[in-house]
Amino acid sequence: MRRFLPVILLMLVLSLVAISAVGCHGMGETAAEKSDDNARTMRLNGSMLVDDIDMIFGLEHPSRLSEYTSR
Numbered sequence: 403m404r405r406f407l408p409v410i411l412l413m414l415v416l417s418l419v420a421i422s423a424v425g426c427h428g429m430g431e432t433a434a435e436k437s438d439d440n441a442r443t444m445r446l447n448g449s450m451l452v453d454d455i456d457m458i459f460g461l462e463h464p465s466r467l468s469e470y471t472s473r
Contacts, residue, residue: 431439456462 454464
């Protein structure tokens with residue numbers, strides 16, 4: 403047991419060093435890329451929200467009740 407304890411501790415330390423050096427969070431992003439991603443997400447979420455509201459109130463398709471176009 404005494405023989406394996408230093409090996410286990412060494413493996414633990416090396417694992418922590420490797421994880422902290424490489425990181426587990428993925429590739430880095432610049433501030434401009436992050437800002438662009440946030441703006442794109444907000445734009446898409448906003449347009450999907452408007453589409454959902456239009457669907458709830460029946461505004462996504464024109465009414466076919468009259469043959470005359472009303473605007």
